[in-house]
Amino acid sequence: MASIKIRAKMSGDVTTVKALIKHPMDTGLVKDKKTGKAIPAHFIQEVTCEHGSNKVMTAMWGAAVSKNPYLSFKFAGAKAGDTIKLSWVDNKGESDSAETQVS
Amino acid sequence: MKKLLTIAATLGLISTASVAVQASPQEDLKEFRAYFAERFPDVPFKEYVNGVYAIDQASREQWEAIEEFPPYELNIDNGKTAFNTPFKNGKTYASCFRNDGDGIKQDYPYYDSATGKVVTVESAINDCRSKNGEEPLKWQKGEIADISAYMAYTSRGNKTNVVVPGDEGATAAYTRGKNHFYAKRGQLNMSCADCHRSNAGNRIRADLLSPALGHTTHFPVYRSKWGGLGTLHRRYGGCNKQVRAKPFKPQSDEYQALEYFHTYMSNGLVMNGPGARK
């Protein structure tokens, strides 16, 4: 199932992208209450957004970004109906991506 | 603790009257609403569905920032998929509910005089599962909360409409819930009413206490503290533990009765779940 929910809305020339990603963003500092052992760090390290062949934004994250992270940014140059793609990779090498159309 | 009760006593707001006299549910509701209207004269009735965010601007702004893209959307998606996935026997949840389960959460909980039990959305979900040969889901979080969230979502905008018919069984369940709400418990010897009625809008350590009016409209709830979605009974258990009382089991008679009374007190307020809270 997709871990990314993404919306892209245009106003004038600027597209505002909002995304919500399902991810634990574990810091590695929290102990499991049952076992007493630290829950290993598991967090998204990089998020990229592409518009056609253009890389619009690259985010580099540490584990201090909140669980089920949210992200919003803006860029110019898209047209309604254009596809944008958001992808992420975490510290374990897991990844996912999703696309949406600019509305 | 003593300070809290002193404040409450000074405000003359510890109401023992409603426990001593046997008022009808309708009279209780009228008194409940009147109490909060007097406590917070600037808060319009329909705003109570937003809890503390109706009475505190600073936390409201943070809540609105979260509502830009609330984490419970992921739960609604899961819930919708789960709701529409057929059981092993080919039937779906829709077959167990009025209107295929769409936009009906405002009618819960209700009293089933045939079984003598209060029926909550979560208990109805698991009843549906057992009727169709499936194992029950765990009560407090996970899939049951997601399905409840989906059902809450399709019910958004519908006014809470809990019915307490005049028969003995329903009235007894309602009264049991009401007594739980007003009874002191735990090592801290506090009742639900102490915090959420007498001290609504005041602080307990760093937390702002929400008014009980409108409490149930936004459940199930995604709490930042939980980092996830949980049901109303999960919260009841947490609250009982916070006053150092032994919690009851989720979907126990006690919590079902409490939910019956608690939700009735929000009749007329629109459903706005699932919600996001701190």
Add this chain to the structure above:
Amino acid sequence: MIDMKRRTFLKGSVAAGAVSAAMGAGLLTPRMVLAAWPTAAFEAKTVDSALDALMGSHQLEGSDKISIRAPDIAENGAVVPVSVETSIANPESISIIAEKNASPMTASFVMGTGAQGYVSTRIKMGKTSSVIAVVKADGKLYSTGKEVKVTIGGCGG
């Protein structure tokens, strides 16, 4: 009323969700990306060393062309909404630093083609601290900060 609007808004987007497709791994090979992740910056224990690692300098110039939107008192330190907006021309990156976190460097957004000077996210804060926004532009680092009070720890407690 916010609640009615939310339902309509969300209903539309649940339909849009059907359009989003989960793509498999392999589009961004881990090795390619992890090589780019600035480990030293994210593991640095002080603001200065984090900036040195990420930007090669910790020389910051205060700027009133950067604004931070964050609560004065965080409701819950685990989820603190932070937005940064800047009118500085051609920003290359916007970084968010939580001064008193164990590892202050929290997030760094590199502006690509057409990107505007605006980012918004939610961060964890372990205690009351300044949230510092650093904008890199024209080879300089501009910054502004805002204190956010955290009354309870944000890491699950």
